Amino acid sequence: MKRFLFIIVMLIEVFLLSSCSRRKLALGIPVRDGFESPTMSDLWETDKILPSDIMLQGTIVRNGHGALQITLHTYDKFEAGRNGNKDSERAELTEADWLISQQGKSYAFTFSMFLPADFPIVKTRLVIAQWKQECPWCHVCDDNSPVLAVRYVAGILYITQNISIHQTKLWQSNAEFRNRWLNFKFITCFDTSSKGRIIGYLNDTLIVDVNGPTTYKEDNITGYPAPSRFYFKMGLYRDTMLEPMTIFIDDYSKVLLDDNCQCDTNVSIGK
Secondary structure: OHHHHHHHHHHHHHHHHHHHHOOOOOEOOOEEEOOOOOOOOOOEEOOOOOHHHEEEEOOOOOOOOOEEEEEEOOOOOOEOOOOOOOOEEEEEEEEOHHHOEEOOOEEEEEEEEEEOOOOOOOOOOEEEEEEEEOOOOOOHHHHOOOOEEEEEEOOEEEEEEEOOOOEEEEEEEOOOOEOOEEEEEEEEEOOOOOOOEEEEEEOOEEEEEEEOOOOOOOOOOOOOOOOOEEEEEEEEEEEOOOOOEEEEEEEEEEEEEEOOOOOOOOOOOOO
16 A cells, blocks of 8 residues: 555656646746736746735736736734744745746846835835745745845835845835836846846836845755755735735746856846
8 A cells, every 4th residue: 555655646746747847937038927817827826825815907007907916914824933033924926836046047037016105104024026045845944034035114115135144235215116116127146156146127227236146055054955946926025014005016027048147237028
């Protein structure tokens, strides 16, 4: 009986691996989601968001006829704090496994976000987009901060980097960012060496240009494997609070630029 179960498990794993290998991000060919369809596309995994928190709507849009509305309520996808951190809640889309970024390769991302005029101005930690270094289940790195993140806290928009125990603010601004579309473009090469690169634009203005290591170290101490993978999430992730938050998202795209961290700052993939 045990041998039979073992064979079944192996066959399932082979099927899943072969299914995943049928689709991959092709060099130079963008994937896009303008959220025009009445249902969510297969570019996204929705395990970190409740179905009731998602709405594909046509009132607030950047392009076309549709955009995504995400509303986070208190205790949605609740996660108890670990290692002295506060409790958290989230309503986030995660890119599908076949889209996950590989170490040492360059990618370009674009996405647009709209914070309503009445979006809460609070000191609560809030992340609206993030790139996480994938950590094996139950390893010490499981609770680490994202290697790159877009945060909005107390009316200040931040771009942050975490590749050690310390957080680095790569850019920040206290301008009024509500009631307007924020058009982000990031070119990323996640690498442990000097080849690493992060380039960021907001509304076509360069706001971040970083060279050097862009990942946590990969060893037995950190728990990260070598080479690592990096997955993208966007939406609302925050410490718990009572007041709901709503964000609108449109015009997502991602493209693999090259296999060796030769970031092209002139790439154009957005609408």
